[in-house]
Amino acid sequence: MASRPDFPAKGAYFDGETAKSHTVSVTGQGEYLSITPLDPPGKPFFWRLDRIRAQAGARKDTRGPLVLTLRADTDDEQPRDPARLVLQPGPVADWVRASAPALGARDLRPGTWGRVIWRTTAALGAVAAIVFVILPRLSDTLAERLPIEREVAFGQLVVANMEQYLGGADGTLACNDPAGLAALARLEQRLTTGQNLRYDLHLQVFDHPMINAFAAPGGQLVILRGLLDGAGSPAEVAGVLAHEIGHVEARDPTRLAFRAVGSAGILSLLLGDATGGALIAVMGDQVLSASYTREAEAAADAFAYRLLNDTGIGTAGLADFFESLDGKGIDLPEYLSTHPDTAGRAVSARAADGAAHDAVLSDDDWAALQGICG
Amino acid sequence: MTMEAQPQVARGNYAAPDSGVFGLALRTGVLSLITLGIYRFWAKTRLRRYFWANTRLGPDGFEYTGTGLEKFLGFLVAVVVLAVYLAVVQLVLFQFGLYFVFQPRTQAEILMQLAVIYASLFALAPLLFFAQYRSRRYKLARTRFRGIRFGMEKAAGGYVLRGIGLLIATILTAGLLWPLMTYKLEAWMTNRSWYGDTRFAQGGKWTAMYGPYKHVLIGLAVLIGGGGIAAFSGAGSLVPLIIVVGYLWLLVGYFSYYVQGFAYLTRNKQLGGDITFQANPKTSTVLGRVILGYLFIAIVAGVVFAIVAAVFGGLVRAMILEGGEASLSALTAVGIVAAIGYLGFLTLLGAMIMAFITEPIIRHIVGTTALVNVPALDAIRQRVTDKGADAEGFADALDWGGAI
Incomplete structure (x- = not known):
């Protein structure tokens, strides 16, 4: 002293x-x-x-x-x-x-912490209500009212963004081996002929090792090369695609995009984020690890079973795929990672009938498809 | 009487050492980063306390009494209100944006795209004006000089109405009425500001703001008139030169307007009818600070960025090559590290801007400002405390007004 x-x-x-x-x-x-x-x-x-x-x-x-x-x-x-x-x-x-022993003391009033906790809880509750209740309903309504040609244009933009997100400049990830593309077109034919789908599907393969496939708004379907490498038969790929088509037909990706935009606005509000980085991050993340609702997943599964049976492909391929991935625990396609019970889904896929009436692709086509990225 | 004769004029001076705020700005910035932004309310508070405490008029310093906690609590309230507003507005605009913003093909679509962008900005305008007034009111309510509080009346509603009206007038006249907006809005706030029991008053005329504004107008005239004449007279090769000159003039003119407009408004303020102010900042000094500051920061940032990018790039290549196939988890890890690095880099940039641009400008502005008729301060009495309403919660949520 x-x-x-x-x-x-x-x-x-x-x-x-x-x-x-x-x-x-x-x-x-x-x-x-x-x-x-x-x-x-x-x-x-x-x-x-x-x-x-x-x-x-x-x-x-x-x-x-x-x-x-x-x-x-x-x-x-x-x-x-x-x-x-x-x-x-x-x-x-x-x-x-x-x-002086307490020159820098803060001197909080009694009850301050209670007030902090109460207000934080109330604010988080309100934001949660907006994000989980109001926004989903609003985005569903808006997504339903979006004309299809706009949805398609938007989907192309999302796919282009995804390509950059996955590490390729515009147009450089898409695989274009002619024989592979022809096989891909036949696979698409096989899945869609006589099905009266709302959307004209646009199917492409990206040269990326991740085992994944995703649907963007307006009928844009993207398979990542890792899925072709990891699949044991064309029926497995067809099964995954059937599931994704289910999402497209139900407009799930569009709904999700609307929801992501609204949530991103709130997120950047909470983080005080001036750079808009949150918006980009949320959009990219949402498309890649799309967490559709449980109902949407079940509906897409049901759609897939119906489609696979109607086209004579059978659900066995999809069941095989679920089984081959069950227990691996890494690099699962989005709908598997949101619903870890792949064994259960394999069982229900098998139970949904199963017997394949016709081959999905010829052996030559399957080989060409697997070599689509050169 | 032992009373010493008080000087008539109290000159402003900024007492902190050169770039003394850098350490504080960096520390608080890093804390804000690692707390996911929650600390930013305390960071802002600490920075303001520093700037206020080092700002003196004559021998007496200012004091900032706001707290980080009240800002945080105010923010929580603002978030709920804004979350509803923004979520809805953003969704609706996104809906419209889908019609026009992506791949505009015709002239009409491009126009519509512009309209949507302006509409989305305009949807925020009322809130921004509201936040602007509230923010000034909060800052004044938490500022003391010689132990006496400043304060501001509750008049954000009128401010929003005038702000929107004047903004529309400014846009419709292509910026010609900007001085009217600046003057009227500042007068609205000044005439409702108090020091203790004594009211401020904004004098002067809005037309006098065209003095500081003239270089903006000249820049516009060069761009529009010069470009037009050159194009029509066939001297098309001059157009790029005219555009460059016009833009530079416009930029310098903007600074000139910002600095000299502030000076004019300050010189024409009065406190209680008999206390006046001097303000003689130099545009060249402010502009020089900005240019030199950014040059310095660009060099430092460039060096830091090059080092980090080299190290990080090598790391990523090693991870991807050695792993054979880049797994999702490795990609995610790289993405997270890159995002954190990017945010850390932004934090460093923010601290440097604060220390090498903001603080020198504050030093210059404070040093060229003075209060005239110091003895009249003695009669000014205390005012009651203002709860501060949302404590700037709206301004923060809307990112209005930067770090201080």
Whole structure:
């Protein structure tokens, strides 16, 4: 502790009632700071050291003036007395810095933490209600009203963005081996002929090792090469595609995009994000790991079973695919990772009938399809 | 009487060492980053306390008494209101955007696209004006000088109405009425601002704002008139030169307007009828600070970025090549590291801008400002405390007004 100053220092005192600056004489006295008005001369008054607080933000070193106030039960933003005492650098200021035990205390009012918890809970609840209740309904309504040609244009944009997200400049990821493309077209024919689909499907393969396939709005279907490499037969690929077509026909990707846009706005609001980075991140992430609702997944599965039976492909391929992935635990297609119970789905896929009437693709076509990326 | 004769004029001075805010800005920025932005309310508070405490008029310093906690609580309220508003507005605009924004094919579609973009900005305008007024009111309510509070009346509604009206007038006249907007909005706020029990008043005339505004107009005239004349007279090769000159003039003119407009408005403010202000900032000094500051920051940022990119790029290549096939988890990890690196880089940039541009400009503006008739301050009495309403929650949620 610095030794008590031998002589008083001059200071500026603001009484908190007027803006007039009063010259005062200040010195230490026991557990108190003694303050004596000089203009006009008056009786000294005392500030107890343990109640003295320093103005925050001023320089912490000893070169700047020390601005002091008192802890007091006022209505102010902090419980502080409105009066201020300004000491220039010197022995008295040093003594106060060394002797006042709580210069930097925050002095939270009782009940502050309760208020923080209550308001945080209320705000999170309200935002959750918007994100999980209001936005989904609103985005469903809006998605339903979107004309198909707009949906297709939007889907092309999403696919182009996904291509960049996966690491290729525009147009460089799409695989284009002619024989492979022809096989892909035959696979598409096989799946869609006579099915009266709402959308003209546009099917492509991206040269990417991830085992995945995704549907973008407006009938855009993308298979990643990893899925072709990992599949044991064309029926497995057809099964996955049938499921994705189910999503497309139910407009799930469009719904999801609308939802993502709304949530991204809220997310960037919460994070104070000025760069718009959250928007990009959420959009990319949502398309890749699309977490459709449980009902939407079940509906897409049901659609797939129907489609696979109607086209004579049979559901066995899809069941094989579920089984081959069950237990691997990594790099699952989106609808598997959101619903880890792949064994259960394999069983239900088998139960949904199964027997294949015709081959999905000839052996030559299947080989060509697997080599589509060259 | 022992009273010493008070000087008549109190000159402003900014007492912090050069770029002294850098450490504080960087520390608080990093804390904001690792708390997912929650600390930003305390960061803003600490920065303001620093700037306020170092701003002096004569011997007396300012004090910022706002707290991070009240800002956080105000933000929570604002979030609920804005979440509803933004989610709905954004969805509806996205819906319209789908019709026009993607791949506009015809002239009409391009026009519609512009309209949608302006509409989306305009949908926020009322909230931005609201936040702007609330933010000024909160800042004043949390500012003290000589122990006396500043304050502002509750008049955000009138401000929003005038703001929108004046903004429309400014847009319709292609910016010709911008000085009217600046003057009227500042006057609306000034005439409702108080120091203790004493009211501020905005004097001067809005037409006088055309003095500071003239370089913006000249820049516009060069762009439109010069370009038109050059194109019609067949001297088409001059057009690029005219565009460059016009844009530069416009940019410098904007700074000039920003600095000298502020100076004019400050010189014509009064406090209680007998206290006046001087303000003589130099546009060249402010502009020089901005240019030199950005140059310096660009060099530092470039060096940092090059080093990080080299190290990181090598790392990614090694991961992908060694793994044979890049797995989803590896890709995700790389993405997360890149995102954190990017945000850290932005934090460093923010701290440098604060220390090498914002702080020098504040130093210059404060140093060229003065209060005239100091003895009249003695009669000014305290005012009651203002709860501060949302404590800038709306302004923060809308990202209005930057870090300080």
